Amino acid sequence: MSLLRFRSLTYTYPGAALPALRDVDLDIDGGLVLIAGDSGSGKSTLLRVCNGLIPHFHGGTIGGSAVVCGHDVARTATRELANDVGFVFQDPELQAVYPRVERDVAFGLENLRVTPREMRSRVDTALEVCGVAHLRDRAIPTLSGGERQRVALAGVLAMRPRLLALDEPLSQLDDDGAHGLLSALDVLRRNGTAVLVAEHRRRLVDAHADRFFALERGTLRDSELTLSLSPLNGHGRDQRATPSANGGSSGWALHGVTAGHGRVAVLYDVDCSSVSGEVIALVGPNGSGKTTLLRTIAGLLPPLAGRVERGPGRIALLPQNPTSLLHRATVRAEIEWTLRHDRGGDAGELLRAFDLMPVADRYPRDLSTGERQRVALA
Numbered sequence: 128m129s130l131l132r133f134r135s136l137t138y139t140y141p142g143a144a145l146p147a148l149r150d151v152d153l154d155i156d157g158g159l160v161l162i163a164g165d166s167g168s169g170k171s172t173l174l175r176v177c178n179g180l181i182p183h184f185h186g187g188t189i190g191g192s193a194v195v196c197g198h199d200v201a202r203t204a205t206r207e208l209a210n211d212v213g214f215v216f217q218d219p220e221l222q223a224v225y226p227r228v229e230r231d232v233a234f235g236l237e238n239l240r241v242t243p244r245e246m247r248s249r250v251d252t253a254l255e256v257c258g259v260a261h262l263r264d265r266a267i268p269t270l271s272g273g274e275r276q277r278v279a280l281a282g283v284l285a286m287r288p289r290l291l292a293l294d295e296p297l298s299q300l301d302d303d304g305a306h307g308l309l310s311a312l313d314v315l316r317r318n319g320t321a322v323l324v325a326e327h328r329r330r331l332v333d334a335h336a337d338r339f340f341a342l343e344r345g346t347l348r349d350s351e352l353t354l355s356l357s358p359l360n361g362h363g364r365d366q367r368a369t370p371s372a373n374g375g376s377s378g379w380a381l382h383g384v385t386a387g388h389g390r391v392a393v394l395y396d397v398d399c400s401s402v403s404g405e406v407i408a409l410v411g412p413n414g415s416g417k418t419t420l421l422r423t424i425a426g427l428l429p430p431l432a433g434r435v436e437r438g439p440g441r442i443a444l445l446p447q448n449p450t451s452l453l454h455r456a457t458v459r460a461e462i463e464w465t466l467r468h469d470r471g472g473d474a475g476e477l478l479r480a481f482d483l484m485p486v487a488d489r490y491p492r493d494l495s496t497g498e499r500q501r502v503a504l505a
Contacts, residue, residue, distance in 0.1 A: 130290050130321045131155040131177065135191035138172060138181055140493050142457075145485075147172040149345040150191070155290070158337035159312060159322040163329050166497025167486070168342040170294070170325035171217065177292045177323065178214040179205035185493060196289050210239075213288030217295040217496045218448050219275035222282065228270075229254070229263040232282045239286065253281040256311045258304070269388040272299035272447040273413030277308065284315070291315065292323045295496065297331060299447065301412045309335045378403050379424050379442065384433035386416075386423045392431055393419045403438070418447065449503035453491040458483055458502050461491055481505040 136151040147169050164170050175181040182189045183205050193200040196211035216222055225231040232253055236246045254260040257277040267275060276299045283291065291312075297305040305328070312322050313335055326332055329339075341348045380400035387393040393416040401407060411417050422428040423435065425444040446452070455461040462474045462483075478484045481501045486494055491502050 129154045129156050129194075130196055131323070132194045133176070133191070136176065136193050137190040138176065139188045140172075140489060141186045143187075143489055145345075147345050148176075151345075151347045153340070153347060155321055155323060157316070157319065157321045159316050159324060159332075159335055160338045160340070161329065161332050161336040162323065162325045162340050162342055162347075163327060164325075164342035165327070166501075167495050169345040170342055171495050172345075173342065173347075174214070174292045174294050174323065174325050176200060177208075177290065178212045179203060179208045180214075209235075211289045213283035213286060213291045215276070215280050215283050215291075215293045215296060217298055218450060219272070219279040219299070220448050220450075222279040223267050223275065226266050226268070228259065228265050228267060228278050231267060231278065232263075232285055235282055235286045249285040249287070250281075253285040256284060256314065257281040258307050258311075266388075269391070271414045271418060273301065273304050276300060277304070280308070284311075288320065290321045290323065292325075294325050295327070296324060297326055297328050298496070299413070302331070304413050305331050378405070378438050380436040381424070381430075382434045382436070384423060384430045384435060386419055386428055386430045386433075388419075390431070394423070396433070445500065445504055449496070449499045450492060452503045453499060456490060457488050458491050458494070459487040461502055462505055477505045 131153065132155075133151050133153040136148055136153075137146050138148040139146040151173065162170050162173060172181060175185065176189075176193050177195050177200075179200050181187065182201060189201060195208065198208055198211070200208070223231055224234045229250060232250050233246055236249060241249065251260070254263055257280050259274060259277045259281060262270065262274060262278065267278065270278065276296065280293070280296065296308060300308060309331065312324075316322055316337075324332060324336070378401040381397050384397045385392050385395050386397075397420070409417050409420065419428065421444060423430055424437075425442045426435070426437070427444065453461055455464055459474060459478065462477050466472045466474060466477075478487050481504065483498070483501060483505060486498060491499060494502065
């Protein structure tokens with residue numbers, strides 16, 4: 128029997144005019160299966176059927192059949208599916224329960240009433256496999272996005288699921304972290320765990336996947352030979368920043384800044400600045416301090432030492448997790464509220480500019496992470 132069997136699976140979110148999934152047929156017996164597609168293509172929706180969040184949490188209308196690990200998803204409670212299906216969200220903040228890493232990884236095992244000795248063994252193994260053993264005593268709010276993602280995966284691996292569903296697991300990892308995670312998935316696959324990955328960074332997953340499928344506007348296409356994805360638009364090469372007419376006034380400047388969480392420093396004696404109209408790429412491995420630097424520049428994190436200068440105007444920060452910025456019932460209402468309380472303007476113009484018209488009447492938190500980022504940016 129297949130671990131996963133979808134037949135003519137169709138799903139429409141509440142209030143949506145068009146289905147997010149259309150007549151999907153899929154069988155998974157084992158191995159690592161890659162589902163690729165553009166932002167908003169339905170990847171997250173497909174994975175949320177696996178653990179019953181669709182339809183039991185999100186509601187909406189579901190058609191066809193979805194059987195996972197012998198359970199009819201539409202008739203099985205999510206808590207029962209959780210015994211067999213491990214799920215890692217694209218946004219790891221949705222899975223953190225306890226403030227400390229080790230306790231959070233053990234949370235699922237506590238619910239399964241695993242013995243303390245077995246629990247310690249499983250937690251240690253999961254932390255090692257995910258490369259976060261050195262973080263076991265850290266507070267989760269102090270971790271980078273990539274570190275949180277690996278901690279969330281460790282918590283799921285500790286429960287030893289039969290089917291592991293991962294929603295964009297590489298999205299917040301640097302290349303070294305991504306290769307380490309994929310090597311861990313290889314071990315799981317060899318040990319009999321089926322792995323379903325929704326991911327757009329196909330170049331990293333290619334060597335590890337057994338089968339490939341593409342999702343295009345909710346339609347699943349078998350892509351054993353070739354996977355057709357929209358090309359990157361290359362704006363970084365073609366659209367260079369033009370210095371402003373004011374002679375390049377400073378947008379912000381850091382002078383000898385040391386910053387971190389509480390009294391624990393992450394950045395040391397940093398000197399850097401921007402000129403109005405400039406585009407700067409800040410790169411570094413997970414946990415290197417990129418988010419800390421941005422929060423310090425934006426004024427959300429006071430420096431432990433040194434001085435921050437900010438020019439006229441406001442500094443806007445788009446966080447790694449855009450969900451915390453979204454509070455209205457629809458995408459359109461979200462943008463209208465911001466315009467009404469800020470600078471004014473035309474919501475329709477912004478919806479079109481950010482390609483959000485197709486989801487204008489959707490609940491923002493039901494969107495993919497890429498779509499939510501566009502809403503927050505708009």
